[in-house]
Amino acid sequence: MNITLESRTPAAIETQALVTYVFDEEPVSGRAGQLGPASEVLRRLAQNSELTGKALEMTYLHAPQGLKAERLLVVGAGKKAKFDSAQLRKLAQTALRYLKSRGVKRLVFLAHADGATPEAAQAITEGLILGDFEGDKYKTGDKKNSAPFESVALAGWDANGGAGKAVEKGRIIAEAQNFARSLANEPANLLTPKILGERAAAMARENGLECDVLDEKRIAELKMGALLSVSLGGPEPPRMIVITYSPPNAAPGGPVLGLVGKAVTFDTGGISIKPAADMDKMKFDMSGGAAMIATMHALSKLKPAIKVIAVVPSTENMPGGRAQKPGDVQTSMSGKTIEVLNTDAEGRLILADGVTYARKLGATHLVDAATLTGAIVVALGAVNAGVFGTDQAFTDRVLASAKAAGEKMWPMPMDDEYREMMKGTISDLQNISGGRYAGAITGAMFIREFAEDTPWVHLDIAGTAWLDDAKPWMAKGGTGTPVRTLVELAMNFDSKK
Ligand code: BES
Ligand code: ZN
Ligand code: ZN
Numbered sequence: 001m002n003i004t005l006e007s008r009t010p011a012a013i014e015t016q017a018l019v020t021y022v023f024d025e026e027p028v029s030g031r032a033g034q035l036g037p038a039s040e041v042l043r044r045l046a047q048n049s050e051l052t053g054k055a056l057e058m059t060y061l062h063a064p065q066g067l068k069a070e071r072l073l074v075v076g077a078g079k080k081a082k083f084d085s086a087q088l089r090k091l092a093q094t095a096l097r098y099l100k101s102r103g104v105k106r107l108v109f110l111a112h113a114d115g116a117t118p119e120a121a122q123a124i125t126e127g128l129i130l131g132d133f134e135g136d137k138y139k140t141g142d143k144k145n146s147a148p149f150e151s152v153a154l155a156g157w158d159a160n161g162g163a164g165k166a167v168e169k170g171r172i173i174a175e176a177q178n179f180a181r182s183l184a185n186e187p188a189n190l191l192t193p194k195i196l197g198e199r200a201a202a203m204a205r206e207n208g209l210e211c212d213v214l215d216e217k218r219i220a221e222l223k224m225g226a227l228l229s230v231s232l233g234g235p236e237p238p239r240m241i242v243i244t245y246s247p248p249n250a251a252p253g254g255p256v257l258g259l260v261g262k263a264v265t266f267d268t269g270g271i272s273i274k275p276a277a278d279m280d281k282m283k284f285d286m287s288g289g290a291a292m293i294a295t296m297h298a299l300s301k302l303k304p305a306i307k308v309i310a311v312v313p314s315t316e317n318m319p320g321g322r323a324q325k326p327g328d329v330q331t332s333m334s335g336k337t338i339e340v341l342n343t344d345a346e347g348r349l350i351l352a353d354g355v356t357y358a359r360k361l362g363a364t365h366l367v368d369a370a371t372l373t374g375a376i377v378v379a380l381g382a383v384n385a386g387v388f389g390t391d392q393a394f395t396d397r398v399l400a401s402a403k404a405a406g407e408k409m410w411p412m413p414m415d416d417e418y419r420e421m422m423k424g425t426i427s428d429l430q431n432i433s434g435g436r437y438a439g440a441i442t443g444a445m446f447i448r449e450f451a452e453d454t455p456w457v458h459l460d461i462a463g464t465a466w467l468d469d470a471k472p473w474m475a476k477g478g479t480g481t482p483v484r485t486l487v488e489l490a491m492n493f494d495s496k497k
Helices: 030-034 037-047 085-100 118-132 163-185 193-206 216-221 225-231 279-302 347-360 374-380 392-405 416-420 439-451 483-491
Strands: 002-006 017-022 058-062 071-076 106-110 151-155 210-214 239-245 256-261 263-267 307-317 328-331 337-340 365-370 385-389 409-411 456-460
Touching: 002 118, 002 163, 017 030, 017 085, 030 037, 037 058, 058 085, 071 085, 085 106, 085 118, 118 151, 118 163, 163 193, 163 279, 163 483, 193 210, 193 239, 193 263, 193 279, 193 307, 216 225, 216 239, 225 307, 225 328, 225 347, 239 279, 239 347, 256 279, 256 347, 256 483, 263 279, 263 347, 279 307, 279 365, 279 483, 307 347, 337 347, 347 365, 347 439, 365 483, 374 385, 374 439, 385 392, 385 439, 392 409, 392 456, 392 483, 416 439, 439 456
Parallel strands: 002 151, 017 071, 017 106, 106 151, 256 307, 256 365, 263 307, 365 456, 385 409
Antiparallel strands: 058 071, 210 239, 239 307, 328 337, 385 456
16 A cells, blocks of 8 residues: 655545544534535534534545545544544544445545644554455455555645654554464464464565574474473474564663564364364464564564564464373473463463573563463453563553553553462472463463563453454454554663663
């Protein structure tokens, strides 16, 4: 999709659709009120309460009087006090999908009169690119969803005021997020750990990143017994994918951010097998890993001044004659021993070795992302990801990054009492607590044992990694979370150290 800045006055812009937005308190304000005769029509609609400005309300006019544009779309932005770049991103996503479903392929997004900031340009760019994504790679012919948008332009920004840079940044971030979504959407037969490793290596090669994909032999040599144990049940070999971004301007001896992502390409539960209903969704169990790989893509272009290492343990979790059995004891790379009381709690096992390896590679700060527990979905639904951390300052930085990036996350407790619940009977640790309570927290507590004293944050994205149904602003399937948060964290890391 081509994205440019448009400098003509609104009335002179020839396009298939001109898009702008209005607030609840003042429905025909800003640019919407400066469109000559077309604004008169909008005022009439407002007087009749057919245009109110409430969030994501669509007012759609064909052949708007006095404008060269073929259509005018006015999107409700809701209350001004609640409006931020997250709202603006979602508004742009929704506008694009609304137009796309009506066959429109070119639009010009007109800034609100007092909203032509670089931040707004970035949010709108992200929204338009995220909105354009369709999960229809394997549909053919007329079964395809609508074809991608051809071009969009942003009007009302001063070309010398940083808008061009902001558009470029937004494009890099949203394209990375869409990359994570496309990986997540891949079915498990077409995205095995081996193929994920190849995809990561290809991305790294194309973008000047270092990449090391450890095969099953090297995984065994390095004694990554926790990752290996999960891979035993099926014929597909595991991989440990490592991507490194090492900028020349990183401070020597400075911080190294380690991004560890769970990439179970299919989770049947193993011998502790899952029920059949919705098991197909477990192809998304590699979403955390996909997000880490995609984040590295963005960072290779945005070039933060901090070294970042992504570590993505990847395997299938299958039942089989050689599969690990409930009660088996495994030795992790760290040397800590684990009783695997439930083979379906496999994410924490592979993350144990992922976190240990990231520390070995020099990570001074760790963030892991994983579709780890059904329990986090019970606690927070599909709205917020759960945030667990041992270092309050670092946890607060991740939460602030999430807020700035418009990805909803909520802090969860990590009291020592929960730690007791993960002590093993005949080994150091057990991989489930034994009861049903506090399932998301005990999962986090298990991973914590491997982070040891390294500042570490765990993001449980089981509820937010994919959408079961399409939304007006987003196609169903992988969401690509938490790519934006991690990019934000890395980009601001040096200044806040
Ligand atoms: N991949 C699942 C978690 C999951 C469940 C993600 C639903 C998304 C939606 C994970 O490996 C798992 O099976 N966890 C178990 C842990 C339990 C055995 C302690 C769970 O949540 O039931
Ligand atoms: Zn599982
Ligand atoms: Zn899983």
